Each structure stands twice: as C-alpha cells, then as structure tokens.
Amino acid sequence: MPTADQLSKSILELTHTLKEKASVDTLDEFLALQQQRDALVQTLELGEHEMVNPDQVRKDLQEAHRVNAELMSTFSAAQGKLLDEKSALNRGSKMREAYDQNR
DSSP states (O other), X not given: OOOHHHHHHHXXXXXXXXXXXXXXXXXXXXXXXXXXXXXXXXXXXXXXXXXXXXXXXXXXXXXXXXXXXXXHHHHHHHHHHHHHHHXXXXXXXXXXXXXXXXX
C-alpha cells in the first residue's frame, strides 16, 4: 500500500501534467488523466496511510490545489471565449437569415 507521501506526490505530478496537457491533448486523454488523479485523491481520502513527512504531504496537496485552481481559471476563460464566439456566430446566422428573407 502506498504511503500518503507517495500518493500526495503522485497527485501533484498528475495535476501538473493535467495543466501542461490541457491545451495540447484530446479531451479523452485529459479526462483519463483527470480520472487517474481523482482516483488517487479518493484513495488518499478513504484509506489509512502511513505518513513519513506530514509537512511535505500538506505542501504537495496545497500545491496541487493551487495548480488545479489555475487550470480551472484557464478553463473558465476558454469557456467564456467559446461562448462569445458562439454568440457572434448565432448573430451572424440570424442576420444572414433576415437578409435572405428581405431580398
């Protein structure tokens, strides 16, 4: 059984990998990594694990939380941009439709 130290280090590494790959990999690959990380988090939360260095575990998990927050912020900005683009496309379609009807 892995120690809490090993789990927290793996969670941090996967979170960094998620951030790096968010813009270059496919959604399926990203979601697979996210599921791996979530499984490690669940393992850490539900089990009794030996902890060699509690301070390092805390630091790793805080860093993973910070990196995840950055990732979520990036996603929120990208989602807003996509919604703006979709709105512009919808307006363009409606304007073309109105133009075609009034010819």
